[in-house]
Amino acid sequence: MHTETHTGLESPKGIWWKPAHKTERTWVAIAFGWCMVLFAMMPLWQMKGGQNPSGIRRKVEPAAFYARTQEFIKQYQIGDDRGMPIVAPPAGSDIYLTAMSFQWTPILQLEQGKEYILHLSSLDVNHGFSLYPINVNFQVVPGYDYGLRVTPTAAGDFRIICNEFCGIGHHTMVGRVIVVDSTGNVPTPSGGV
């Protein structure tokens, strides 16, 4: 039982289905074992980990989602920044963020350590939700409502960068999320860097 001495450019002669040498079998077994570890980590993190992209997912008419966002803004608006409403919903509620070329509506003000169900959708094309500088990223697809249970773990003044190309003004599409701590304060004035 030993390996061949021909190259990959030559036709193997006779039956080539032969047992492999111990060297190769060892590596294949180790590689297989590692593949199983790679696989097991995902269901394991679903059960034990704190970050999963599962969410509550359903189809939605863009116009209906936008109307729901407007209603949400009317209900909880506490101010505005450069014309964009700032909304402070109660902990545990459903909160709505609409993406459209080239803005994120509205500005969300959340409380540190409280859970919210963040609904993401788009009015027009695909957008990318990228929370900066936390670096949390989700795809925002028109016609789909992506409801994610989120718990901000630190207070700060965060940005939402669009990281899916959505047209020539794509690089101007920046939104804002404010997270206040239990005393109602925001520790860093901007960016969080």
Place this chain on the structure above:
Amino acid sequence: MSATDFRTCPVTALKVHRPAEALVKVNAVVAVVSLLIGAIAAVLLVLTRWQAVHLLPAEWFYRILGVHGMSMLIFFIIFYEMAVLHFASTALINARIVAPKLGWAAFALMLGGATLVEVMMWTGKADVLFTSYVPLKADPLYYFGIILFAVGALLVCGIFFANLVVAKREKTYTGSLPLVVYGAVTAAIIAVITLLHGAAIYIPTFLWSLGLMEVDPQIYRMIWWALGHSSQQINVAAMVAIWYMLGALTIGAVVLNEKISRSAFVLYILFISMASAHHLLVDPGMGSAWKIVNTSYFMYMAVLASMIHGFTVPAGMELGQRLRGIGTGMFGWLRQAPWGDPGFSSLVFSVVVFGFVGGITGVTIGTEQINIIVHNTLRVPGHFHATVVSGTAMAFMGATYYLIPLVFQRKVAFWGLAKIQPYLFAGGMFIFVMAMTFAGTFGVPRRHWDISFSQAPFDVAFNPAVDVLLAFVALGGIIAATGAFIFVAIAVKSVFFGEPIGTLVPGVAVAGLPQGITNPPKHVADVDRRNEELHAPGRGFLGPAPGTMVLVFIFLAAFIVYFFVNWKVLSFVWKIG
């Protein structure tokens, strides 16, 4: 078919069918032209993302980004693969092309389609980037051009299979297909699967652009990536076939075990189409069970295949060297390898960067939850430039240094430059890939014109390190592009104005010819005795390839560390579920 249609290769003694060879040539030439367009685009792009230079205006940045993607990932690579399919199904097994006219028709379709797509992009009628996510809309002719190109490519796959069937019937070779051809068959089968997905998405999208039907944006993403990612798997299969070929040509690499290598190719066919999921891990359309099963290629069976090839290719090279008594100790076989042969250095860089950088980052960022801290950041292009550029394109370049003398019958022009070209290209790409990947960990978005956000309503202040990293992206990109330009110059000069190879005396080196051509690796007379000794039970599980065994364990250690560091980083972000 007449006997004059064939010539006998003076190096390999294989019978080469001239009509097939003509098709290899034209496809390779168009591939190189596409590479030139793509490399010029690359320079413009890196000089724009380097914020201190910020060369292009926004509109042109996105336009050129689309041009770069299509020219490189589709036109350069697929035209080159068409050349590989024509070559592998004829010259490697003494066979003829059964339908040369159809081959030319397919080439015309592909060239026509590619030209149409380029015109649409350059004239601003298709500012939708490479992925053209619906409902971003391009001119209908853009989608039509892609359909023409894909139909042409599908025809070439058909000719490839027909050539193999006829060769078998005409008994042009004995025994089974050589492993390299087997790898090409794998690539062709995956190509058919991929192109059918392409038809399933581009035909509806073409009709949608004409206002004739609706296309759901999420369904589009799923089927488009069944084309987009699977086509990268054609590249993987073709690249691995070329690894085996270059190993054989440069240092007489042997096949350790046909069963293992061929089974690994079969794993690619079975599982690789599931990779569409890599792009949908943080999408709203699919549930976690679907994401986990698909992103893992059903429990990482295609990753297993790559890990197998990543061992058998270098192990075959090591054993080939040892059988000829070249080098002593653990790594003598590697130290005494022909590093001045661009075919060999390209092969090594392709294997190492593809595996260590592309493979490890790819599996890690394609993990369902880890993708949350990766999706659409610069880590994504960082990863795929390590696979498709440093891996596939580098392997194709290495193969070209052998195809120029073997197929075109010319010496490689600018020989001194050719020897350093792989070092320049691989070195530049390595800097580029590492800088891009690190920039991505700061959350820097891909496909973005201005991360200083000067026109945005709210300020975004990136870590100052990001500016340095993007400057390194530009530096590495320019070095690599220089390597690509040198490659194009070498290929064009050799093919159109090259010196004929003349008469070869085995063992006498000739400038312009890789050492594997002037001094082909041959087994010594007592090869079987040496082989027996190298496989003696006393050598333990390290067996005939102890050096490779050490290298793959270093690889595994790097893989484990990188994988778990990413889980750790993920655990620091907000709670999400």
